[in-house]
Amino acid sequence: MTGIRRSALVASALALALILPAIAQEAAPDFASLEAAQSAANAKPGPRTVPGRAIPVPSTASPQLQAMIAAPYRVPGWNADPKDASAWKELISSRAALAAAAAKAVREKLGVSMEATQIGGVGVFILTPTEIPPANRNRLLVHVHGGGYVFGPGESGTGEAIPMAAFGGFKVISIDYRMPPDFPYPAAMDDAMAVWKEIVKTYDPHNVAIFGSSTGGGMTLAMVLRAKQEGLPLPAAIAPGTPWSDLTETGDTYLTNEWVDNVLVSYNGWLKRAALLYANGHDLKDPQLSPIYGDFSGFPPAILTSGTRDLFLSLTVLTHRKLRRAGVEAELQVFEGMSHAQYYFDPFVPESKEAFTEIARFFDKQLGK
Amino acid sequence: MTGIRRSALVASALALALILPAIAQEAAPDFASLEAAQSAANAKPGPRTVPGRAIPVPSTASPQLQAMIAAPYRVPGWNADPKDASAWKELISSRAALAAAAAKAVREKLGVSMEATQIGGVGVFILTPTEIPPANRNRLLVHVHGGGYVFGPGESGTGEAIPMAAFGGFKVISIDYRMPPDFPYPAAMDDAMAVWKEIVKTYDPHNVAIFGSSTGGGMTLAMVLRAKQEGLPLPAAIAPGTPWSDLTETGDTYLTNEWVDNVLVSYNGWLKRAALLYANGHDLKDPQLSPIYGDFSGFPPAILTSGTRDLFLSLTVLTHRKLRRAGVEAELQVFEGMSHAQYYFDPFVPESKEAFTEIARFFDKQLGK
Numbered sequence: 001m002t003g004i005r006r007s008a009l010v011a012s013a014l015a016l017a018l019i020l021p022a023i024a025q026e027a028a029p030d031f032a033s034l035e036a037a038q039s040a041a042n043a044k045p046g047p048r049t050v051p052g053r054a055i056p057v058p059s060t061a062s063p064q065l066q067a068m069i070a071a072p073y074r075v076p077g078w079n080a081d082p083k084d085a086s087a088w089k090e091l092i093s094s095r096a097a098l099a100a101a102a103a104k105a106v107r108e109k110l111g112v113s114m115e116a117t118q119i120g121g122v123g124v125f126i127l128t129p130t131e132i133p134p135a136n137r138n139r140l141l142v143h144v145h146g147g148g149y150v151f152g153p154g155e156s157g158t159g160e161a162i163p164m165a166a167f168g169g170f171k172v173i174s175i176d177y178r179m180p181p182d183f184p185y186p187a188a189m190d191d192a193m194a195v196w197k198e199i200v201k202t203y204d205p206h207n208v209a210i211f212g213s214s215t216g217g218g219m220t221l222a223m224v225l226r227a228k229q230e231g232l233p234l235p236a237a238i239a240p241g242t243p244w245s246d247l248t249e250t251g252d253t254y255l256t257n258e259w260v261d262n263v264l265v266s267y268n269g270w271l272k273r274a275a276l277l278y279a280n281g282h283d284l285k286d287p288q289l290s291p292i293y294g295d296f297s298g299f300p301p302a303i304l305t306s307g308t309r310d311l312f313l314s315l316t317v318l319t320h321r322k323l324r325r326a327g328v329e330a331e332l333q334v335f336e337g338m339s340h341a342q343y344y345f346d347p348f349v350p351e352s353k354e355a356f357t358e359i360a361r362f363f364d365k366q367l368g369k
Numbered sequence: 370m371t372g373i374r375r376s377a378l379v380a381s382a383l384a385l386a387l388i389l390p391a392i393a394q395e396a397a398p399d400f401a402s403l404e405a406a407q408s409a410a411n412a413k414p415g416p417r418t419v420p421g422r423a424i425p426v427p428s429t430a431s432p433q434l435q436a437m438i439a440a441p442y443r444v445p446g447w448n449a450d451p452k453d454a455s456a457w458k459e460l461i462s463s464r465a466a467l468a469a470a471a472a473k474a475v476r477e478k479l480g481v482s483m484e485a486t487q488i489g490g491v492g493v494f495i496l497t498p499t500e501i502p503p504a505n506r507n508r509l510l511v512h513v514h515g516g517g518y519v520f521g522p523g524e525s526g527t528g529e530a531i532p533m534a535a536f537g538g539f540k541v542i543s544i545d546y547r548m549p550p551d552f553p554y555p556a557a558m559d560d561a562m563a564v565w566k567e568i569v570k571t572y573d574p575h576n577v578a579i580f581g582s583s584t585g586g587g588m589t590l591a592m593v594l595r596a597k598q599e600g601l602p603l604p605a606a607i608a609p610g611t612p613w614s615d616l617t618e619t620g621d622t623y624l625t626n627e628w629v630d631n632v633l634v635s636y637n638g639w640l641k642r643a644a645l646l647y648a649n650g651h652d653l654k655d656p657q658l659s660p661i662y663g664d665f666s667g668f669p670p671a672i673l674t675s676g677t678r679d680l681f682l683s684l685t686v687l688t689h690r691k692l693r694r695a696g697v698e699a700e701l702q703v704f705e706g707m708s709h710a711q712y713y714f715d716p717f718v719p720e721s722k723e724a725f726t727e728i729a730r731f732f733d734k735q736l737g738k
Contacts, residue, residue: 031637035448038628045439050628052421058621060687070414079404252427252677252706259407259419260625268400308621308686313677317703318429324702324727332701333693334686337621358693 055260061337064349069309069337071262078265081273085181088277092151092179099156106159106347110166114158120194123176125158127165136169139207139367142199142235143174144192144223146214146341148244148274150179160213160241163347168360173199177219184280189288192223197232205233206368211359213305213341214312217243221291221319224299234300237366239359241305242312242341243319245292247275247284251314261311261339292319296326303331303362305355307338333358424629430706433718438678438706440631447634450642454550457646461520461548468525475528475716479535483527489563492545494527496534505538508576508736511568511604512543513561513592515583515710517613517643519548529582529610532716537729542568546588553649558657561592566601574602575737580728582674582710583681586612590660590688593668603669606735608728610674611681611710612688614661616644616653620683630680630708661688665695672700672731674724676707702727 034051041049057070077095082088107114111130118124127143141164145157152159154176161174177191199208210220217240227234249255249267258266279289287294292315302323306316313334323330335343335351343355403420410418426439446464451457476483480499487493496512510533514526521528523545530543546560568577579589586609596603618624618636627635648658656663661684671692675685682703692699704712704720712724 031635034628035635035638038634039442039444039448042442042628042631043444044441045436047423047425048438048629048631049423050419050421052419053627054416054418055621055624056416058624058683060620060683067414069417072413073408073411075408075412079408251429252424255424255427256629256678257625258422259403259411260417262411262417265407266400266404269404308682309625313703314427314429314705317677318705320702321704321723325723332703333689334682334701334703335690336683336687354690354694 058337062350064346065335065337065342065351068342068345068349069262069339073262073265077270078263079269081270088150088181092153095151096153096156099152099159100154103155103159103162106162110162110347112162112165114155116155119173120198122191122195123154124195125155125161125174125176127158127161127172127174129165129169129171131169132171133169135364135369136171138204138369139170139363140199140203140209141165141168141170141172141363142196142208142210143172144177144210144212144216144219145174146212146216146244147179148271149185149188149215149278150181150274153179160216160344163344163352163356164211164359166347167353167356168363170360170363180274180277180280185278185282185289188219188278189222189226192219193226193230193232196223196227200233204368206236208235209237209239209363209367210235211239211241213241213243213344215244217241217304218245218247218289218291221245221294222288225287225291225294228295228298234298236368237300237363238302239305239362240302240319241343241355242307242310242316243291243304244312245315245319246290247279248290251312251318253314254311257309257311257313260309262309263340263342264311267311292322296323296328299323299326299328301329301362301366303333303359305333305335305343305359307335307340307342309337309339311340331362427706431719433715434704434706434711434720437711437714437718438631438708442631442634446639447632448638450639457519457550461522464520465522465525468521468528469523472524472528472531475531479531479716481531481534483524488542489567491560491563492523493564494524494530494543494545496527496530496541496543498534498538498540500538501540502538504733504738505540507573507738508539508578508732509568509572510534510537510539510541510732511565511577511579512541513546513579513581513585513588514543515581515585515613517640518554518557518584518647519550519643522548529585529713532713532721532725533580533728535716536722536725537732539729539732549643549646549649554647554651554658557588557647558591558595561588562595562599562601565592565596569602573737575605577604578606578608578732578736579604580608580610582610582612582713584613586610586673587614587616587658587660590614590663591657594656594660594663597664597667603667605737606669606732607671608674608731609671609688610712610724610728611676611679611685612660612673613681614684614688615659616648617659620681620687622683623680626678626680626682629678631678632709632711633680636680661691665692665697668692668695668697670698670731670735672702672728674702674704674712674728676704676709676711678706678708680709700731
């Protein structure tokens with residue numbers, strides 16, 4: 001790319017970025033001009049050229065979800081670029097402190113108790129709702145948290161396990177697996193599998209499901225792949241939410257929803273850095289890191305969740321399709337306007353409760369008693 | 370909006386539209402500059418500001434689907450603006466001639482025979498596959514075609530019915546309902562219901578499903594609403610594909626996928642004009658025109674289909690969620706990179722066959738014999 005072209009692009013992009021928010025409050029962009037420019041720019045086969053524009057908050061989400069959709073990009077956050085291990089640790093622990101405090105508040109509001117313990121030598125948190133209905137007494141959910149294999153240590157990783165316990169009436173074991181910078185791949189998977197091996201000794205695996213979102217969704221799939229490989233019992237159902245099933249930038253919505261998703265914003269922010277930190281030189285396309293490249297035959301029934309603005313919408317639907325092509329019973333739910341994994345950020349948003357209630361209904365249908 | 374601001378916007382948009390395709394062939398946009406501009410433009414709650422950019426064809430679709438994704442905007446077509454009834458008729462019949470020829474070729478390749486007849490005074494086409502498996506001998510599918518309530522008269526509306534008959538092994542009756550400009554709302558619905566009333570006299574409704582995409586998806590939903598209202602039997606299952614369930618520009622992907630979807634491109638092309646022509650002054654939010662505003666309780670099991678680039682992705686997922694909240698069994702399938710309704714444009718694309726095979730599997734599960 002020549003310097004002149006790049007300057008022109010940046011100038012145009014900046015001009016648009018500055019002008020559009022002001023315009024959006026007054027009137028829609030000039031359609032006739034866009035119509036001509038866009039038709040000209042998309043008159044031949046090739047990449048899709050789209051114009052810069054301001055996209056309003058949809059009226060079709062609940063008011064609470066609308067507020068989440070309207071929220072600014074997560075800054076600092078989406079483009080964090082820690083330069084060394086100590087900078088990573090500082091970022092991880094500052095975010096963990098906030099998330100742990102939020103998790104505590106949610107536990108109290110939803111009446112979920114928490115106990116820290118160890119299973120198979122690995123730290124776990126046991127989340128127990130006020131009441132476990134009789135049908136769920138012998139059932140267990142295993143949770144692997146999200147956070148790009150770097151965020152979510154300790155209590156801060158339990159955010160998603162709490163509404164699942166509360167809305168589903170399930171006992172949940174959330175795995176506090178080791179993470180980079182100190183413990184890159186395969187530490188996280190080794191820990192998750194150590195817990196799984198212990199659990200299937202005391203629970204009938206027909207009564208156990210595994211779930212988790214984002215990185216936790218990828219790990220859920222990778223755990224089933226590894227259990228298959230090692231001849232271990234499989235869970236009776238899984239709920240990989242918006243799974244990070246491909247750690248490379250492969251999948252259409254990595255690009256169509258770039259700059260639209262206000263949670264992850266772009267693959268080329270912290271996300272790519274976390275992928276490389278975790279892989280630690282290992283092939284990103286190894287199915288243990290990017291389970292979309294694995295063999296899904298024999299997988300247990302699955303329910304997948306995403307949103308129309310989710311950077312991982314493609315990963316979710318590609319995973320869903322690949323499960324279906326492998327003959328696996330698999331359901332898909334997609335929420336209007338949602339960016340990445342927003343359904344577990346605040347369990348009091350109506351769409352969040354809906355998402356967890358659907359997953360609970362699916363588990364209830366699939367699990368033995 | 371002031372004239373100066375609008376000029377600046379148009380100049381920027383045009384500059385981007387002209388520059389980006391050239392850049393795309395050389396290198397990715399300059400991420401660091403976009404990162405700064407985008408973070409600044411999205412630092413406060415409000416509309417999402419996105420930059421103009423070139424989005425490559427995803428490697429995650431089949432080669433045949435990749436070719437469809439790479440295709441130019443449908444020009445002339447997406448922004449057609451017929452000025453009077455005779456201009457509409459000319460456009461409709463020129464498109465119909467092409468579509469009818471394509472449908473004939475597909476029938477021959479898939480071994481589906483066609484018979485034109487009338488049911489309840491309404492023209493229909495009966496599509497019959499070479500072989501109907503014993504389980505399907507007493508079953509029937511009723512098809513309502515897409516085309517914005519204006520396109521698809523006669524044989525040209527049978528495109529989607531052919532792969533459904535062939536891949537599912539079902540007898541299909543495709544309704545050639547009346548359309549504008551001569552016959553606006555409610556002629557299309559009156560015709561569809563006249564056929565339905567006759568069919569339930571000779572077929573056990575437990576053995577009958579209704580399906581259709583886009584406008585046909587909206588009509589499928591509206592037929593169930595009207596059957597409920599009139600106390601008629603309901604079908605045993607429905608497959609509203611990427612349903613035009615809201616004729617107003619309501620739904621997030623009307624905007625997030627504007628300029629991305631290369632089939633419809635924008636609500637503000639022919640689509641909006643067709644909505645107004647059909648409604649003929651009637652309220653666009655009447656549930657008979659926009660069934661998303663109707664009461665879905667008591668609906669039969671449904672399977673919905675869309676794509677990640679579909680302008681109607683939001684309409685599809687909003688309809689799916691509303692069905693689920695009404696307690697209806699409802700499945701969702703979303704295909705990578707697909708624009709609006711592309712799964713029925715060419716039944717020889719692997720994802721097309723997959724979509725119809727899933728719908729057939731769903732019907733097989735839901736219908737009596």
